Amino acid sequence: MTVPPDASISLDRASGPATVMTRDEAIAHVTSTNPLFAVEETTIRDIPHRVFVNAPGNLRQLLREAVSAYSDHELLVYESERWDYAGFASEVNRMAHALTKDLGIQPGDRVALAMRNFPEMPILVMAIVSVGAxxxxxxxWWSEEELVFALRDSEVRVVFADGPRHEALHTFTAEHALPLIGVRDAVGQITYRELLCGSTDSHWPEVPIAADDDFAVMYSSGSSGRPKGVVLTHRGAISTIHSWRMGKELLSLMDPETAAAVSESPSALIVTPLFHVTALHAMFLQGVSLGAKLVLMYKWNPEGAVDIIQREAIQRFVGVPTQSAELMAAASSRGATLESLESIGAGGAKRPAAQVEQIAKQFPGASVATGWGMTETNSLGILLAGPDYLENPDAAGRLTPPLQEMRIVDEAGQEVPQGEVGELTIKSPSNMREYLNLPEETRATLVNGWLHTGDLARVDADGLIYIVDRKKSIIIRGGENISCLEVEGALHQHPAIAEACVFPLPDERLGEAVGAAVYLREGADIDRDGIRAFLGQRLAPFKLPEYVWLWDKPLPRGGTDKLDRKALQRRYQNRHQA
Incomplete structure (x- = not known):
């Protein structure tokens, strides 16, 4: 679930004077009159798709166009280090030539990055893709075993790693003669800094890159087993970024006053990991296309985030809902109003409905935003923000135009009537090419160009989409279906609960029982009975958790930073209530 940093209002029906366009009118006008967003139909892997005619052909071209437009603007900030667009591109190109000349990287080769949010990460991303690799x-956050699995699975040619990851991978890479390049605090035979200093050519690489060439393999959470390598193309990423960029053009026609208040080249704080699409696509790649200033946090710290927002006049903040809650608490404790914020978005997980109004009240100058997207969709999907989100805090949003198509289908693949629940499927050039080395799972997920998301959803008469639950996250208790998200939403309404995760547990009589793990805020004074009594005022009796475990630390998360429902289920499935 992701939201781009410039989503300051959802794209729904127009407000204001009668001359302002509706959503559909604005989409038709922009795609027919603005060459930048002209659309045509083409065939991608034997499937017809709508595509942008004049978008950048690949990510190297995206960066080149940004450098041409924003050369002396600041792009990247990390602690006391700063890069403008020209300086960033120079380092990207020098590293690109080092990859080819010193490390022998060829188009199509895979290069692994194992590190936290250091500035070398986005520089390396662009250097790698710029030579067609x-x-x-x-x-x-992976263990050594998980890191090694991904290296084997993706058959990488080179690994760049920071200190902890370098140490974890040293033995494996040595045994397999795999070059391991040290970054920042890593101690090794070859370092990033040495490669960079030895490369003086800052000209753009000239390796041909086709739109449908691969640009990344990004690993999803793989809740049913090993992580799955999601293969993404240049066209897929560009389609996502260009769709988001078009949003500002639509706003100017639907709500000119709101559009005028949205910064052309925003400043954004990146607090989620760059190895996920929320940070890599919605923050970094889109930020580059907008001429944004992007400030990196090595590791999340709410007090540190308040300092950075004030010091750097940050306008865009996107994090998991827990980070929004912690930012509110840290700002409140320090009396910080954070008036520079224009948008506070949620990515990685659904924001509890109760949090939407809380953020709006504490930061009245910021638009509260949410969205849905997947690694498999290059982060493109559904958006909701502003007054529309405040009025519909349980909704996921509306489909981002103009390339995507959506169907909500039953088990037989047939569309369900409006308002009924089915599986959300998406067709778009942003969709993944495949799951790496998993042809059967690819065929099951991509059916005639339609991506089966595994999310259960419904759509109302206004086009608002509601994510009801994961397809496999329904608890069936005595024949009654219980949505894990519904119970979690009720738990999040309690002020003492910072995080909640609900999961099924085996029950001899009813088949399944409801289990819940809750992370309590510091100083919270509530027990299991109090939680059940609170829920009893909001949920039907059959939906109440029979088992509740109280945590004094954040709940475990999976590979894409979502709460790890499967891990908690495994942990407690054979245990009585603690």
């Missing part, structure tokens, strides 16, 4: 961002 494929970037493989590895989850920095």
């Amino acid at each position: 494929v970037v493989v961002p590895l989850n920095a």
Whole structure:
């Protein structure tokens, strides 16, 4: 679930004077009159798709166009280090030539990045894709075994790693003669800095890159087993970024006053990991296309985030809902109003409905935003923000135009009537090419160009989409279906609960029982009975958790930073209530 940083209002029906266009009118006007967003139909892997005619052909071209437009604007900030667009591109190009000349990287080769949010990460991403190679961002929270699995699975040619990951991978890379390049605090035979200093050619690489060439293999959470390598193309990423850029053009026709208040080249704080699409696509790649200033946090710290927002006049903030809650608490404790913020978005997980109004009240100058997207869609999907979100805090949003198509289908693949629940499927040039080395799973997920998301959803008469639950996250208790998200939403309404995750547990009599793990805020004074009593005022009796576990630390998360429902289920499935 992701939201681009410039989503300051959802794209729904127009407000204001009668001359202002409706959503559909604005889409038709922009795509027919603005050459930048002209659309045509083409065939991609034997499937017809709508595509942008004049978007950049690949990510190297995206960066070149940004440098041409914003050369002396600041692009990247990390602590005391700063890069403008020209300086960033120079380092990208020098590293690109080092990859080819010193490390022998060829088009199509895969290069792994195993590190936290250091500035070398986005520089390397662009250097790798600029020579036609494929970037493989590895989850920095993984164990050594998981890291090694991904290196084997993706058959990388080179690995760049920071200190902890360098140490974890040293033995494996040595045994397999795999070059391991040290970044920042890593101690090794070859370092990023040495490669950069030895490369003086800052000209753009000239390797041909086709729109449908691969640009990345990004690993999804793989809740049913091993992580799955999601293969993404240049066209897929560009289609996503260009769709988001078009949003500002639509706003100017639907709500000129709101559009005028949205910064042309915003400043954004990146607090989620760059090995996920929320940070890589919605923040970094889109930010580059807008001429944004992007400030990196190595590791999330709410007090540190308040300092950065004030010091750098940050306008865009996107994080998981817990980070929004912690930012509110840190700002409140320090009396900080954070008046520079224009948008506070949620990515990685659904924001509890109760949090929407809380953010709007504490930061009245900021638009509250949410969205849905997947690694498999290059982060493109559904958006909702502004007054529309405040009025519909349980909704996921509306489909982002103009390339995507959506169907909500039953088990047989037939569309369900409006308002009924089915599986959300998406057709778009942003969709993944395949799951790496998993042809059967690819065929099951991509059916005639339609991506089966595994999310259960419904759509109302106004086009608002509601994500009801994951297809496999329904608890069936005595024949009654219980939505995990519904119970979690009720739990999040309690002020003492910072995080909640609900999961099914085996029950001899009813088949399944409801289990819940809750992370309590510091100083919270509530027990299991109090939680059940609170829920009893909001949910039907059969939906109440029979088992509740109280945590004094954040709940575990999976590979894409979502709460790890499967891990909690495994942990507690054979245990009595603690």
